[in-house]
Amino acid sequence: MERLTALEITGQVLAQLSPIWLALGLILFLSFFFKRRLGLYGQILEHPLGLIGVVIVMFWILVAIFADLIVTHDYLAQVSGMKNKGPGWAMPLDVLEAAKVSGTEIGSHYLLGGDNLARDIFSRVIKGSQIVLIIAPLATLFAFMVGVTLGLPAGFYMGRLDTVLSFLANLVLAFPVILLFYLLVTKDIVETGIPMMLAGFLFLFPIIFFCILMYTKYRTRPEILVPSFVVILVVGFWLYLTAVVTPLAQPESATGIAWNAFSGLVDYIRLFDMNSNMLNIFVSVVFVNSPTVFRIVRGLVIDIKTRDYVAAAQTRGESPWYIMLWEILPNTRGPLIVDFCLRIGYTTILLGTLGFFGLGFSPESPDWGNTINEGRKLLLIYAHAALPPAIALMSLVLGLNFLADGLREESLKD
Amino acid sequence: MLQFIAKRFGVMLLTVICLTFVVFFLTNLYPNLERLAKTQANNRMTDEQVASWLSDRGYTRNVFVKYGEWLGVVPGWKKEINEVPSGRCAVKGQAPEEWPTYCGAIQGYLGDSTVFREPVSDIISKRLGLTGYLMLWTFTLMVGLALIIGILAGMREGSKLDRGLSTFSIATTATPEYVSGVILIVVFASSAGGLKWFKGSASAAMDNPTFENFTLPVATIVLYGMGYIARMTRASMAEVMTSQYIRTARLKGVSFPGIVIKHALRNALIAPFTVIMLQFPYLLTGVVIVETLFNYKGFGWTMVQAASNNDIELLVGVSIVAVVVVLLTQLLSDIGYAFLNPRIRVS
Numbered sequence: 001m002e003r004l005t006a007l008e009i010t011g012q013v014l015a016q017l018s019p020i021w022l023a024l025g026l027i028l029f030l031s032f033f034f035k036r037r038l039g040l041y042g043q044i045l046e047h048p049l050g051l052i053g054v055v056i057v058m059f060w061i062l063v064a065i066f067a068d069l070i071v072t073h074d075y076l077a078q079v080s081g082m083k084n085k086g087p088g089w090a091m092p093l094d095v096l097e098a099a100k101v102s103g104t105e106i107g108s109h110y111l112l113g114g115d116n117l118a119r120d121i122f123s124r125v126i127k128g129s130q131i132v133l134i135i136a137p138l139a140t141l142f143a144f145m146v147g148v149t150l151g152l153p154a155g156f157y158m159g160r161l162d163t164v165l166s167f168l169a170n171l172v173l174a175f176p177v178i179l180l181f182y183l184l185v186t187k188d189i190v191e192t193g194i195p196m197m198l199a200g201f202l203f204l205f206p207i208i209f210f211c212i213l214m215y216t217k218y219r220t221r222p223e224i225l226v227p228s229f230v231v232i233l234v235v236g237f238w239l240y241l242t243a244v245v246t247p248l249a250q251p252e253s254a255t256g257i258a259w260n261a262f263s264g265l266v267d268y269i270r271l272f273d274m275n276s277n278m279l280n281i282f283v284s285v286v287f288v289n290s291p292t293v294f295r296i297v298r299g300l301v302i303d304i305k306t307r308d309y310v311a312a313a314q315t316r317g318e319s320p321w322y323i324m325l326w327e328i329l330p331n332t333r334g335p336l337i338v339d340f341c342l343r344i345g346y347t348t349i350l351l352g353t354l355g356f357f358g359l360g361f362s363p364e365s366p367d368w369g370n371t372i373n374e375g376r377k378l379l380l381i382y383a384h385a386a387l388p389p390a391i392a393l394m395s396l397v398l399g400l401n402f403l404a405d406g407l408r409e410e411s412l413k414d
Numbered sequence: 415m416l417q418f419i420a421k422r423f424g425v426m427l428l429t430v431i432c433l434t435f436v437v438f439f440l441t442n443l444y445p446n447l448e449r450l451a452k453t454q455a456n457n458r459m460t461d462e463q464v465a466s467w468l469s470d471r472g473y474t475r476n477v478f479v480k481y482g483e484w485l486g487v488v489p490g491w492k493k494e495i496n497e498v499p500s501g502r503c504a505v506k507g508q509a510p511e512e513w514p515t516y517c518g519a520i521q522g523y524l525g526d527s528t529v530f531r532e533p534v535s536d537i538i539s540k541r542l543g544l545t546g547y548l549m550l551w552t553f554t555l556m557v558g559l560a561l562i563i564g565i566l567a568g569m570r571e572g573s574k575l576d577r578g579l580s581t582f583s584i585a586t587t588a589t590p591e592y593v594s595g596v597i598l599i600v601v602f603a604s605s606a607g608g609l610k611w612f613k614g615s616a617s618a619a620m621d622n623p624t625f626e627n628f629t630l631p632v633a634t635i636v637l638y639g640m641g642y643i644a645r646m647t648r649a650s651m652a653e654v655m656t657s658q659y660i661r662t663a664r665l666k667g668v669s670f671p672g673i674v675i676k677h678a679l680r681n682a683l684i685a686p687f688t689v690i691m692l693q694f695p696y697l698l699t700g701v702v703i704v705e706t707l708f709n710y711k712g713f714g715w716t717m718v719q720a721a722s723n724n725d726i727e728l729l730v731g732v733s734i735v736a737v738v739v740v741l742l743t744q745l746l747s748d749i750g751y752a753f754l755n756p757r758i759r760v761s
């Protein structure tokens with residue numbers, strides 16, 4: 001078996017991504033067709049940079065969704081003879097035969113080569129997009145919940161509350177990010193329970209946020225308020241328990257009836273698989289991001305609370321939290337949406353930084369930072385291992401930045 | 415003004431104390447101490463050996479007492495280990511009775527590094543010098559390039575030049591150091607890229623920085639940091655160019671380059687000044703990545719070494735420097751802004 005040429009590799013990669021092209025084409029066609037009715041999203045499509053941003057971001061979202069269709073090999077499978085092979089080398093014949101016998105479908109080539117453990121780089125990059133595209137937006141969303149819930153009262157009431165919260169935010173911001181990660185995201189520190197406590201604290205904010213949101217609006221209408229409270233609390237605490245408590249039930253050393261009963265209960269209620277490692281990374285990223293969001297929200301609130309409609313609401317006798325959540329917050333949405341896009345990109349970079357220093361994710365995890373870190377060790381001899389994840393990460397962040405730029409210019413137009 | 419600065423210094427001191435305590439607390443958690451014991455003494459120690467090793471050296475005491483010792487407000491520990499008198503404030507060639515009672519940050523002693531076996535202050539001053547040299551080049555190039563790009567893009571908003579340069583600066587902000595560093599090494603230093611113009615490692619640059627071994631690390635940080643400043647400069651420049659006095663100058667018949675250089679530039683550079691100063695903390699993260707990637711043993715490299723070996727006193731020392739740099743640049747940017755912009759008055 002010989003090696004594929006550069007043209008053949010490109011062709012095969014593009015063919016492998018065909019579900020994406022199909023879906024992307026369909027979505028773009030539909031969005032252009034209904035552009036007038038799609039509001040802000042439709043406007044971005046008119047902005048050249050914004051359009052590029054939308055396409056790139058959508059591409060990666062689709063890749064993450066269809067990852068299992070696209071991969072050519074198991075992202076963990078090590079094939080002897082493929083170690084550090086360059087792009088386009090064929091698989092050994094016996095491996096292909098064995099795969100045919102067992103009925104599993106695998107590609108005949110390592111399209112982008114093999115890494116230092118003889119795993120397929122193409123499949124790893126595709127699989128890695130799932131991790132990045134789930135954790136980065138979710139962590140950003142949580143950071144926004146925390147930042148908004150604390151930033152609104154700080155900007156609205158000012159005074160001592162603001163002094164204390166701003167001091168704490170500056171404290172976190174003055175901390176070198178990497179040092180913080182080294183101290184927070186180590187495997188040993190899980191034993192002390194500090195990440196769990198931090199998670200327990202930070203994950204409360206979404207529940208608090210939604211409860212206040214509903215309460216201020218429907219205070220006088222219990223027929224809406226009570227059911228919504230029940231839904232928020234049940235769903236919220238279920239997710240809360242899954243995220244915060246399940247990692248606790250994992251240490252193998254813990255035995256005893258109480259522990260068994262506890263982990264049995266946890267197994268029963270858990271909704272998704274959250275291991276302590278992942279929680280640790282997630283919490284640290286939220287923790288690092290929320291002070292910046294806090295400062296942005298606080299600044300916006302200080303600006304907006306002098307507007308006439310706020311004064312009108314005060315004259316009507318609305319409660320302060322109603323004004324914050326239903327008068328001020330909707331009017332901060334422009335800058336916040338732009339910052340949200342930028343921040344997802346920044347979070348992606350942060351996750352990559354974690355992987356780069358070998359913190360957090362387990363070594364076999366296919367996330368991009370990790371793969372770059374593995375690849376850079378042999379960079380001067382085998383360049384092909386580190387490049388694909390590096391370019392993937394760069395293109396996603398670039399897409400998000402373009403999108404943010406488009407959003408900013410379109411929202412300034414009105 | 416003086417009152418303002420004094421107040422800021424007070425807040426700064428409080429921040430430094432809080433942060434050093436947080437670092438101290440986190441590094442003194444038992445799992446981290448266990449790691450320290452294993453890297454220092456023997457990797458295959460049993461749990462009991464670890465515990466006795468730690469308690470012999472006074473690590474297992476209350477964290478507040480230890481922090482007080484480090485700060486220099488609690489007397490340093492004295493003890494006999496294997497019948498040799500030793501202690502925190504031990505001075506070679508002196509009897510234990512003559513050792514000073516207090517020795518800590520207030521007395522100017524930051525402790526000893528357990529990894530490098532040297533006083534923390536010596537390590538930091540040596541490594542900071544190396545990083546300072548890297549920063550000097552990076553900062554000069556970064557600010558210079560960013561201002562040129564920003565001014566060129568902002569002077570004619572919406573032109574082709576503006577679109578091109580803006581896209582370029584967005585692209586650089588989207589490329590973190592570990593990505594651009596990898597790409598630069600592959601293209602310019604590896605056998606795969608084929609160019610081999612520069613060296614992929616900067617370890618030789620510590621003694622003898624040359625164009626060949628120093629370009630890539632500098633270029634990596636410059637690329638990432640430049641985009642943000644350039645975009646801020648562009649925004650500020652574009653805003654100034656639409657103002658009334660620029661239109662007046664144009665109507666008077668001043669040439670376009672004359673307007674940009676004599677009239678617009680001075681006002682357009684006020685806002686980016688703050689951004690440039692606030693870029694320092696971000697540079698620090700970049701420096702850590704670049705120094706690790708290029709094996710340049712400066713401040714960032716030291717931080718990584720200290721953190722991965724749980725070298726408590728070195729870590730606290732490193733974090734003091736990092737925090738003070740951040741806070742000082744914030745203060746400088748506020749004061750500088752007030753000086754540059756006559757419409758702003760502090761206090």
